[in-house]
Amino acid sequence: MKSSQLTFDNKIILAPMVRVGTLPMRLLSLEYGADIVYSEELIDWKFLKSVRRENGVLGTIDYLDPTDGTVIFRTCAKEKQNVVVQLGTSDPDRALKVAKLIENDVSGIDINMGCPKEFSLKGGMGAALMTQKEKAKKILSTLVENVKIPVTCKIRVFENIDDTLTLVKELEATGIKAIAVHGRTKVERPQHPNRNHVIKKIAETLNIPVIANGGSREIENYRDLFKFKDDCGCSSVMVARTAQYNCSIFRKDGMKAMDDVIVQYLKKCVEYDNSPSNTKYCVQNMLKELQETPRGKRFLECQTLEQICNIWNLGDYCRQKQLEYQTKGNFGRREIMPELLDPQRKKQKTIFDNENIDVCLNCAFIRANYTEDPKLPKSRLMSYCGKNKLKSPKYKVFNEDKLFRAIVTIEDKKYSSSYWEKNKKFAEQGAALVACVSIGLIDKCDLIKDGSILE
Numbered sequence: 001m002k003s004s005q006l007t008f009d010n011k012i013i014l015a016p017m018v019r020v021g022t023l024p025m026r027l028l029s030l031e032y033g034a035d036i037v038y039s040e041e042l043i044d045w046k047f048l049k050s051v052r053r054e055n056g057v058l059g060t061i062d063y064l065d066p067t068d069g070t071v072i073f074r075t076c077a078k079e080k081q082n083v084v085v086q087l088g089t090s091d092p093d094r095a096l097k098v099a100k101l102i103e104n105d106v107s108g109i110d111i112n113m114g115c116p117k118e119f120s121l122k123g124g125m126g127a128a129l130m131t132q133k134e135k136a137k138k139i140l141s142t143l144v145e146n147v148k149i150p151v152t153c154k155i156r157v158f159e160n161i162d163d164t165l166t167l168v169k170e171l172e173a174t175g176i177k178a179i180a181v182h183g184r185t186k187v188e189r190p191q192h193p194n195r196n197h198v199i200k201k202i203a204e205t206l207n208i209p210v211i212a213n214g215g216s217r218e219i220e221n222y223r224d225l226f227k228f229k230d231d232c233g234c235s236s237v238m239v240a241r242t243a244q245y246n247c248s249i250f251r252k253d254g255m256k257a258m259d260d261v262i263v264q265y266l267k268k269c270v271e272y273d274n275s276p277s278n279t280k281y282c283v284q285n286m287l288k289e290l291q292e293t294p295r296g297k298r299f300l301e302c303q304t305l306e307q308i309c310n311i312w313n314l315g316d317y318c319r320q321k322q323l324e325y326q327t328k329g330n331f332g333r334r335e336i337m338p339e340l341l342d343p344q345r346k347k348q349k350t351i352f353d354n355e356n357i358d359v360c361l362n363c364a365f366i367r368a369n370y371t372e373d374p375k376l377p378k379s380r381l382m383s384y385c386g387k388n389k390l391k392s393p394k395y396k397v398f399n400e401d402k403l404f405r406a407i408v409t410i411e412d413k414k415y416s417s418s419y420w421e422k423n424k425k426f427a428e429q430g431a432a433l434v435a436c437v438s439i440g441l442i443d444k445c446d447l448i449k450d451g452s453i454l455e
């Protein structure tokens with residue numbers, strides 16, 4: 001219904017940020033006080049090949065890559081009224097197909113017209129659209145005419161104010177509900193001053209809400225958000241980098257300490273089974289130079305959500321939650337749904353399944369747990385075989401999507417870890433670890449304590 005549609009005046013908004021604007025960050029920003037949260041930029045063709053699934057265990061709606069089950073976009077009811085998906089596109093028809101796919105799950109669609117990255121420009125997306133006005137207008141008008149949720153776009157500015165004003169007037173005429181303006185040109189970087197006066201001119205010229213962006217350098221606390229937006233003559237403000245470092249910037253009552261924010265963020269990551277790599281990336285952004293401290297270095301070694309949580313004393317919370325989810329059913333990120341597998345991957349999975357593994361544990365190899373080489377699982381296994389006059393262990397490595405799993409064979413018995421490692425060496429160590437536990441060279445309880453065993 002029109003009356004319940006998202007509006008864009010007097011709003012404080014989390015800006016679209018690749019890898020940062022995933023579900024846990026969006027939900028936490030809303031909890032702290034953001035009015036609207038934008039997703040990271042999602043490329044149209046990735047969305048188009050995705051499959052929509054309602055995840056009953058997590059209570060989310062997932063758009064999954066059918067070839068490997070990875071999450072392209074995850075959303076949930078808690079953000080439904082406030083989330084805008086940002087699309088990277090160069091084609092009205094593709095953009096419309098995506099919009100129709102997602103229009104019942106989100107509250108708005110934004111078109112990225114400001115990204116200056118080579119990948120976007122070469123694909124005719126992002127800032128390339130600012131110089132291909134007809135195409136830009138066609139994308140926006142196609143969406144406005146055919147989808148029931150508001151459409152917005154996010155641009156940068158031209159060197160010349162008049163060119164910028166001509167562009168925004170034409171974009172406004174397509175029927176978009178708001179326009180976010182990052183006050184730098186395509187070639188300018190964060191160290192260049194933001195052209196607040198140009199944003200102001202745009203706000204004076206247009207009738208739709210103009211969302212001021214680009215002010216992170218001048219935004220250190222909640223009050224600064226308002227100073228920046230007033231300086232730009234806008235009623236709404238969108239913030240990226242300041243929120244990337246500490247999303248409690250949205251709190252009226254002042255910012256929270258970094259560790260408090262990390263704890264709240266990690267809880268959301270566990271609750272919504274965010275991928276360890278994405279979680280790690282976002283926490284790294286919050287830690288900044290603190291990554292160099294002993295705690296930061298321990299954090300950098302982490303490979304699983306549980307290991308990351310341990311550092312902020314949330315290990316028990318993480319284990320409990322994961323157990324709860326496991327008993328409810330399949331919620332795993334990398335659990336591949338057989339019906340979605342393409343024929344090539346089906347073949348690979350079958351090959352792995354047919355290996356008839358004798359002992360399999362979900363066991364991650366954590367390099368930091370082994371200070372001396374002779375203590376490494378592979379070395380231990382090798383010396384065990386030598387002492388007992390057995391043939392040397394034989395390793396077979398499997399590779400899927402830049403992730404690795406190995407099987408080690410000792411005396412015709414096959415051992416493997418079901419955890420996919422980031423490289424071949426780690427995969428072999430993981431398989432050796434399983435063999436060591438099974439043979440009794442390493443105590444399973446120790447592995448549970450140090451976070452290597454994940455179930």
Ligand SMILES: Cc1cc2nc3c(=O)[nH]c(=O)nc-3n(C[C@H](O)[C@H](O)[C@H](O)COP(=O)(O)O)c2cc1C
Pocket residue numbers: 015016017018019020040041086112113114115154182213214215216217238239240241242244
């Ligand atoms: C890590 C990161 C990722 C970003 N990803 C996107 C994106 O996906 N789409 C987009 O339109 N802008 C993206 N931006 C640009 C921001 O949305 C914003 O326009 C810019 O950082 C200026 O705002 P700020 O001064 O508040 O940081 C990104 C910026 C950062 C720092």
